[in-house]
Amino acid sequence: xxxxxxxxxxxxxxxxxxxxxxxxxxxxxxxxxxxxxxxxxxxxxxxxxxxxxxxxxxxxxxxxxxxxxxxxxxxxxxxxxxxxxxxxxxxxxxxxxxxxxxxxxxxxxxxxxxxxxxxxxxxxxxxxxxxxxxxxxxxxxxxxxxxxxxxxxxxxxxxxxxxxxxxxxxxxxxxxxxxxxxxxxxxxxxxxxxxxxxxxxxxxxxxxxxxxxxxxxxxxxxxxxxxxxxxxxxxxxxxxxxxxxxxxxxxxxxxxxxxxxxxxxxxxxxxxxxxxxxxxxxxxxxxxxxxxx
Amino acid sequence: xxxxxxxxxxxxxxxxxxxxxxxxxxxxxxxxxxxxxxxxxxxxxxxxxxxxxxxxxxxxxxxxxxxxxxxxxxxxxxxxxxxxxxxxxxxxxxxxxxxxxxxxxxxxxxxxxxxxxxxxxxxxxxxxxxxxxxxxxxxxxxxxxxxxxxxxxxxxxxxxxxxxxxxxxxxxxxxxxxxxxxxxxxxxxxxxxxxxxxxxxxxxxxxxxxxxxxxxxxxxxxxxxxxxxxxxxxxxxxxxxxxxxxxxxxxxxxxxxxxxxxxxxxxxxxxxxxxxxxxxxx
Amino acid sequence: xxxxxxxxxxxxxxxxxxxxxxxxxxxxxxxxxxxxxxxxxxxxxxxxxxxxxxxxxxxxxxxxxxxxxxxxxxxxxxxxxxxxxxxxxxxxxxxxxxxxxxxxxxxxxxxxxxxxxxxxxxxxxxxxxxxxxxxxxxxxxxxxxxxxxxxxxxxxxxxxxxxxxxxxxxxxxxxxxxxxxxxxxxxxxxxxxxxxxxxxxxxxxxxxxxxxxxxxxxxxxxxxxxxxxxxxxxxxxxxxxxxxxxxxxxxxxxxxxxxxxxxxxxxxxxxxxxxxxxxxxxxxxxxxxxxxxxxxxxxxxxxxxxxxxxxxxxxxxxxxxxxxxxxxxxxxxxxxxxxxxxxxxxxxxxxxxxxxxxxx
Numbered sequence: 001x002x003x004x005x006x007x008x009x010x011x012x013x014x015x016x017x018x019x020x021x022x023x024x025x026x027x028x029x030x031x032x033x034x035x036x037x038x039x040x041x042x043x044x045x046x047x048x049x050x051x052x053x054x055x056x057x058x059x060x061x062x063x064x065x066x067x068x069x070x071x072x073x074x075x076x077x078x079x080x081x082x083x084x085x086x087x088x089x090x091x092x093x094x095x096x097x098x099x100x101x102x103x104x105x106x107x108x109x110x111x112x113x114x115x116x117x118x119x120x121x122x123x124x125x126x127x128x129x130x131x132x133x134x135x136x137x138x139x140x141x142x143x144x145x146x147x148x149x150x151x152x153x154x155x156x157x158x159x160x161x162x163x164x165x166x167x168x169x170x171x172x173x174x175x176x177x178x179x180x181x182x183x184x185x186x187x188x189x190x191x192x193x194x195x196x197x198x199x200x201x202x203x204x205x206x207x208x209x210x211x212x213x214x215x216x217x218x219x220x221x222x223x224x225x226x227x228x229x230x231x232x233x234x235x236x237x238x239x240x241x242x243x244x245x246x247x248x249x250x251x252x253x254x255x256x257x258x259x260x261x262x263x264x265x266x267x268x269x270x271x272x273x274x275x276x277x278x279x280x281x282x283x284x285x286x287x288x289x290x291x292x293x
Numbered sequence: 294x295x296x297x298x299x300x301x302x303x304x305x306x307x308x309x310x311x312x313x314x315x316x317x318x319x320x321x322x323x324x325x326x327x328x329x330x331x332x333x334x335x336x337x338x339x340x341x342x343x344x345x346x347x348x349x350x351x352x353x354x355x356x357x358x359x360x361x362x363x364x365x366x367x368x369x370x371x372x373x374x375x376x377x378x379x380x381x382x383x384x385x386x387x388x389x390x391x392x393x394x395x396x397x398x399x400x401x402x403x404x405x406x407x408x409x410x411x412x413x414x415x416x417x418x419x420x421x422x423x424x425x426x427x428x429x430x431x432x433x434x435x436x437x438x439x440x441x442x443x444x445x446x447x448x449x450x451x452x453x454x455x456x457x458x459x460x461x462x463x464x465x466x467x468x469x470x471x472x473x474x475x476x477x478x479x480x481x482x483x484x485x486x487x488x489x490x491x492x493x494x495x496x497x498x499x500x501x502x503x504x505x506x507x508x509x510x511x512x513x514x515x516x517x518x519x520x521x522x523x524x525x526x527x528x529x530x531x532x533x534x535x536x537x538x539x540x541x542x543x544x545x546x547x548x549x550x551x552x553x554x555x556x557x558x559x560x561x562x563x564x565x566x567x568x569x570x571x572x573x574x575x
Numbered sequence: 576x577x578x579x580x581x582x583x584x585x586x587x588x589x590x591x592x593x594x595x596x597x598x599x600x601x602x603x604x605x606x607x608x609x610x611x612x613x614x615x616x617x618x619x620x621x622x623x624x625x626x627x628x629x630x631x632x633x634x635x636x637x638x639x640x641x642x643x644x645x646x647x648x649x650x651x652x653x654x655x656x657x658x659x660x661x662x663x664x665x666x667x668x669x670x671x672x673x674x675x676x677x678x679x680x681x682x683x684x685x686x687x688x689x690x691x692x693x694x695x696x697x698x699x700x701x702x703x704x705x706x707x708x709x710x711x712x713x714x715x716x717x718x719x720x721x722x723x724x725x726x727x728x729x730x731x732x733x734x735x736x737x738x739x740x741x742x743x744x745x746x747x748x749x750x751x752x753x754x755x756x757x758x759x760x761x762x763x764x765x766x767x768x769x770x771x772x773x774x775x776x777x778x779x780x781x782x783x784x785x786x787x788x789x790x791x792x793x794x795x796x797x798x799x800x801x802x803x804x805x806x807x808x809x810x811x812x813x814x815x816x817x818x819x820x821x822x823x824x825x826x827x828x829x830x831x832x833x834x835x836x837x838x839x840x841x842x843x844x845x846x847x848x849x850x851x852x853x854x855x856x857x858x859x860x861x862x863x864x865x866x867x868x869x870x871x872x873x874x875x876x877x878x879x880x881x882x883x884x885x886x887x888x889x890x891x892x893x894x895x896x897x898x899x900x901x902x903x904x905x906x907x908x909x910x911x912x913x914x915x916x917x918x919x920x921x922x923x924x925x926x927x928x929x930x931x932x933x934x935x
Contacts, residue, residue, distance in 0.1 A: 262424060
């Protein structure tokens with residue numbers, strides 16, 4: 001992939017890439033490097049003394065059952081958020097894919113939550129389901145459910161998952177719509193003539209042909225659940241009650257800021273970085289595959 | 294198909310309206326709450342119909358702020374958010390388009406290594422390098438400044454990749470023709486490439502504006518002064534105090550105001566938004 | 576085996592656009608019917624209505640004695656070959672063909688036999704495990720055919736199945752389709768915009784224009800006696816020469832009384848001669864261009880200024896231009912004035928609006 005027609009100049013190209021390169025080096029590589037170095041250091045809470053301790057931060061982390069729990073919790077959250085949001089979005093997209101009156105209006109009314117910031121999402125949901133003043137909590141209590149996410153960890157987790165999935169519906173919906181539109185109509189018509197009823201047509205033709213989109217969205221949703229839920233968690237539960245809604249990113253923040261344990265926080269950052277690289281790698285491999293599909 | 298007529302169509306309409314209701318309900322509750330009396334809400338007596346305090350609540354929110362927790366007018370927070378979002382969007386587009394231009398239209402030593410250095414930043418979201426970045430910004434004395442808010446979020450590879458991809462599809466003949474017409478690298482960029490990129494830039498701008506406006510973790514770390522707070526941080530601080538003291542109508546009004554600009558952008562510029570979203574994810 | 580009857584079939588879209596304006600066609604059992612017409616004439620819509628992919632808003636579609644207006648595509652016992660083949664990209668060739676049989680609950684052993692037989696006929700046996708993307712255009716086309724054949728339906732429907740192939744392959748597949756249809760003697764309806772394809776394939780030719788049938792009949796009969804100027808200019812290449820003619824000219828030249836009308840003469844019915852055949856017509860021309868294709872030569876000539884009263888179907892013939900086809904490659908030089916004539920039996924006369932053929 002190279003252009004044949006180009007300009008000749010010795011210095012100009014460097015001047016063109018310089019601003020971006022400078023920012024990337026100062027704000028990306030230098031901090032990332034610092035994070036790696038920091039992760040090998042032990043620093044006291046006041047930053048007065050540091051010592052080099054090799055992988056101790058890592059071994060300590062990985063042998064800490066609490067950290068392991070956080071990893072498991074983060075993945076559980078991710079899959080719960082991805083699964084619920086993807087299935088709702090797929091259902092809506094399949095319904096909206098039919099040619100019908102008001103299709104454009106439906107689309108508009110379903111995509112705007114993408115623009116709502118995570119902390120705002122948190123505020124909206126915490127208010128709606130607040131144990132004492134939430135409008136929905138009344139109904140839950142009337143239904144005999146002891147609803148108190150401020151005290152009950154599982155309920156808090158449910159609340160975070162609901163809010164995070166809610167925000168992601170619109171994004172998934174849009175990509176499902178695009179995916180559905182890319183399936184040639186004649187293939188579905190051929191299936192109809194081949195005797196496949198709507199449900200069977202969906203599972204044997206639409207769904208398999210949509211699988212690249214589903215896979216892509218799965219990765220995107222997991223990354224979203226890893227990072228973008230920070231704002232939701234921070235306004236809703238602050239990781240509590242206990243540690244029941246603390247994800248990996250939230251723990252980095254918590255341990256570093258509140259605990260002052262910069263070494264461990266840095267080691268966690270490095271582990272997260274590795275996870276992101278793996279996820280992105282998976283995504284790129286898949287994107288290549290999609291091109292030939 | 295014959296079977297799509299009638300019954301199935303009604304099912305589709307009903308399912309979609311239920312979906313819209315689920316999506317809209319939390320926001321409806323927020324709007325309703327922002328027009329009611331705090332005492333009523335705090336008692337758990339909130340009505341699901343709009344109350345009569347619309348003007349007074351929004352006036353206080355925009356020009357005065359809460360009486361307890363933040364005491365900062367939301368208008369000021371919105372201004373900070375706007376400046377940050379614009380700086381991020383415009384800055385990112387500007388530096389990405391010129392670096393993509395350099396990478397695509399010139400051959401120079403270290404071209405590919407430089408491309409990879411930029412490309413790899415895709416894998417380093419701000420969350421994983423948060424403290425070291427904070428330290429650097431602090432060392433550069435950029436805490437509590439617009440530059441500190443925007444700069445670390447400006448450089449990422451997505452926009453550069455997008456422009457690179459677009460430039461690769463621009464026919465070579467255009468450059469050759471411009472060269473025959475006597476245009477150098479600057480003229481070609483300004484007269485040909487930039488006008489051609491207009492739609493891409495607009496689509497990117499829409500997405501970047503929304504992302505910028507919605508930034509949370511980074512501003513949370515580097516703003517300490519109340520007058521530098523963005524609206525997202527402001528909301529969180531309003532809820533910091535004991536639940537009983539939270540001024541819910543004002544919190545909800547702030548939430549509504551925080552949603553307004555990005556939601557407006559999505560709805561009003563839907564085509565560009567969809568295009569930007571799909572393009573940046575490729 | 577079944578015949579297909581369309582009775583006053585109509586299609587009006589919710590916006591009020593009338594795509595099909597009352598069509599009557601009767602395709603006998605085992606016959607090969609071709610719907611031909613320019614793009615937008617409604618031929619594909621009509622076919623999709625027979626398939627059940629589009630609703631019918633008026634009239635009746637009858638397959639094998641059963642009105643199928645409200646019947647699902649799956650239950651009409653039809654098979655269809657799509658223009659873009661519509662193969663399932665995620666299924667192997669075998670599964671593409673087997674899918675419709677499985678949906679009908681056929682036993683695997685029977686499916687194997689049927690698909691194997693179809694693959695043998697279509698020379699696809701070695702490719703059964705491949706995915707559609709690993710096949711060439713012609714092979715994909717054959718898979719699409721195979722998918723239709725294995726079903727052993729009452730009716731085959733073809734929607735421009737050859738238009739994505741290159742010219743050479745198109746001719747080869749055209750012959751294949753005809754042979755296959757003869758052997759299976761399954762009633763078929765075939766849509767194309769290519770009049771040559773239509774002529775060579777059809778038992779019954781249906782020429783459509785603007786949502787209406789212009790003419791139905793045996794292809795040669797349609798060629799020899801086009802019912803309207805539209806059919807006259809659509810069937811046959813190069814198209815029939817059409818020129819307006821005054822009432823007194825009809826009387827003086829053709830000896831028959833009547834109103835002003837349109838005179839049509841096919842390019843191959845002209846001869847270069849100085850004589851005027853009795854009852855026929857003669858035209859003085861100036862040679863403007865020559866096209867030599869080997870076995871025959873086309874002469875593009877312009878008529879003298881005062882003779883220019885052409886133009887039945889706008890756009891079909893530039894005013895004043897006449898095309899003459901002569902055998903061999905001998906041709907007069909450009910610029911020369913020549914005289915061409917056609918005998919009485921080769922003249923076609925139409926009413927002034929071009930909608931009716933006048934048997935004079």
